[in-house]
Amino acid sequence: MQRRDVPTRRKFLRLAGSTAAIGAFPMLISVREVEATPEMMTTAIRALTGGATVQTGKVKLDIPPLVENGNSVPMTVTVTSPMTSTDYVKSIHVFNEKNPQPNLGNFYLKPSAGRAQVATRVRLADSQKIVAIAKLSDGSLWSVTAEVVVTLAACTEEVI
Amino acid sequence: MKFATTILLAALLVAAGVVLRPLIATEIQTTERRSGYTFMGPETKAMQDDDTANPGMLGALDGEALWNRKAGAAGKACADCHGDARASMKGVAARYPAYDKPLGRPVNLEQRVNLCRARHQEADPFPYEKHDLLALTAFVAEQSRGMPIAPDASPELQPFVAKGRDFFMHRQGQLNLGCTNCHDDNWDKHLAGSPVTQAHPTGYPIYRLEWQSLGSLQRRLRNCINGMRAQNFDFGAPELVELELYLMSRARGMPMETPAVRP
Amino acid sequence: MAAALINVPKKAKNGDVIEIKTLMSHIMETGYRHTASGEVVPRDIITSFTCRFDGEEIFRADLFPATAANPFISFFTVASKSGKFDFEWIGDNGFSETASASITVE
Numbered sequence: 001m002q003r004r005d006v007p008t009r010r011k012f013l014r015l016a017g018s019t020a021a022i023g024a025f026p027m028l029i030s031v032r033e034v035e036a037t038p039e040m041m042t043t044a045i046r047a048l049t050g051g052a053t054v055q056t057g058k059v060k061l062d063i064p065p066l067v068e069n070g071n072s073v074p075m076t077v078t079v080t081s082p083m084t085s086t087d088y089v090k091s092i093h094v095f096n097e098k099n100p101q102p103n104l105g106n107f108y109l110k111p112s113a114g115r116a117q118v119a120t121r122v123r124l125a126d127s128q129k130i131v132a133i134a135k136l137s138d139g140s141l142w143s144v145t146a147e148v149v150v151t152l153a154a155c156t157e158e159v160i
Numbered sequence: 161m162k163f164a165t166t167i168l169l170a171a172l173l174v175a176a177g178v179v180l181r182p183l184i185a186t187e188i189q190t191t192e193r194r195s196g197y198t199f200m201g202p203e204t205k206a207m208q209d210d211d212t213a214n215p216g217m218l219g220a221l222d223g224e225a226l227w228n229r230k231a232g233a234a235g236k237a238c239a240d241c242h243g244d245a246r247a248s249m250k251g252v253a254a255r256y257p258a259y260d261k262p263l264g265r266p267v268n269l270e271q272r273v274n275l276c277r278a279r280h281q282e283a284d285p286f287p288y289e290k291h292d293l294l295a296l297t298a299f300v301a302e303q304s305r306g307m308p309i310a311p312d313a314s315p316e317l318q319p320f321v322a323k324g325r326d327f328f329m330h331r332q333g334q335l336n337l338g339c340t341n342c343h344d345d346n347w348d349k350h351l352a353g354s355p356v357t358q359a360h361p362t363g364y365p366i367y368r369l370e371w372q373s374l375g376s377l378q379r380r381l382r383n384c385i386n387g388m389r390a391q392n393f394d395f396g397a398p399e400l401v402e403l404e405l406y407l408m409s410r411a412r413g414m415p416m417e418t419p420a421v422r423p
Numbered sequence: 424m425a426a427a428l429i430n431v432p433k434k435a436k437n438g439d440v441i442e443i444k445t446l447m448s449h450i451m452e453t454g455y456r457h458t459a460s461g462e463v464v465p466r467d468i469i470t471s472f473t474c475r476f477d478g479e480e481i482f483r484a485d486l487f488p489a490t491a492a493n494p495f496i497s498f499f500t501v502a503s504k505s506g507k508f509d510f511e512w513i514g515d516n517g518f519s520e521t522a523s524a525s526i527t528v529e
Contacts, residue, residue: 068201068423212429212430218426
């Protein structure tokens with residue numbers, strides 16, 4: 001009897017913890033924890049690369065290491081490239097490991113871009129790894145990884 | 161003897177103000193006042209500073225369209241009476257909430273818009289916290305951007321300022337907290353990872369990342385009151401307007417930032 | 424009420440690398456939120472953004488539920504001749520918005 005109480009108590013605490021997280025969103029709308037795994041990110045990356053070698057380098061990911069609000073995280077990806085008609089960045093793909101979905105964005109460039117740099121704002125559900133992969137005109141793949149810490153807003157909003 | 165020495169020491173410390181935070185809530189010194197902007201990270205500040213990256217500006221653009229749109233049985237647009245908002249609305253939001261003689265009490269900017277709609281446009285009021293009212297107040301308040309907050313100092317407003325101040329100061333709710341306990345006494349400390357600001361309404365309506373949309377000062381106040389687990393008020397309640405009035409008085413002189421971005 | 428904010432320099436010198444900033448009003452409903460009664464709030468997002476210069480594509484982006492509300496996208500291009508930039512946003516439920524901006528290149 002006593003033994004069975006222990007896992008129940010732990011489960012209750014885990015539920016209470018996630019309820020606190022859910023409480024950060026308006027009560028009219030709640031977010032159910034969707035199963036997202038680092039494996040989903042690996043699968044998505046493999047779908048892009050086709051299993052080809054991805055080298056680290058050339059790509060820079062500018063994302064605040066400590067995020068004020070996961071609803072809107074500014075992100076800039078820059079790829080070192082001369083951006084000439086024979087040597088340019090064809091596309092940039094950004095992935096994450098803990099959102100319900102592995103993609104943060106895909107960006108397609110032409111040599112006329114002049115600079116391979118894209119900025120946008122993304123949603124991050126939790127503290128996690130972000131991976132940016134660039135596909136160059138010669139077919140090579142380059143990547144960079146960043147770790148981001150996401151905190152929640154303190155005073156929550158509830159509909160009475 | 162030892163006991164007496166301890167008491168004496170404690171009295172001296174209190175007298176010298178060496179105690180880390182005042183034992184009773186005290187208001188922030190004018191020279192120490194800081195906008196919520198200064199508590200944000202560089203990326204969020206950059207979002208506010210760039211008019212083409214600030215999502216609040218999208219609301220202000222919509223507000224401009226509303227300003228020029230004819231409304232109500234009278235078929236008048238705001239522009240028909242007020243002309244170009246850039247001239248006529250300059251400084252207006254900086255002195256709201258303001259006294260409304262017919263009602264005999266202060267009204268905030270949202271209520272002023274709806275009073276105009278009723279009295280001069282013969283139009284239905286905009287519902288609180290819906291896009292139209294947020295956009296229009298964002299547009300009007302944007303015309304005060306950069307100007308110092310200057311609520312009307314007339315004597316008839318003072319009893320209402322005092323009521324707002326009383327609310328701000330007194331402990332209430334399940335947590336027995338007063339606004340002052342965090343925002344006067346513990347600003348720059350952290351609550352669950354977020355910095356506690358001084359609670360100056362310098363940029364309303366704001367684009368709050370948490371809301372992913374524009375929102376009014378009253379929405380923020382209702383959030384806070386919920387967070388304190390205290391009895392809340394409906395939008396437009398006189399208690400909330402009095403609190404707004406007190407907060408603007410407390411922020412007198414600080415520049416308007418509407419539409420601000422906040423986390 | 425859809426509104427777009429575009430930042431394109433009005434003038435540039437031939438060969439300048441210029442930054443284009445775009446901001447589009449859109450809720451970007453993820454499709455992962457639920458109402459209090461447990462129903463899914465259906466997905467409603469912008470899925471694609473394209474920029475063309477004098478009709479030719481110069482930049483394109485795929486957007487996802489992970490893109491923040493009121494999507495902000497900035498990118499670069501080389502100013503080579505005077506002309507018109509056309510911006511297009513396409514998304515769920517037939518969402519389609521366009522905007523344009525001209526540039527003078529000397």
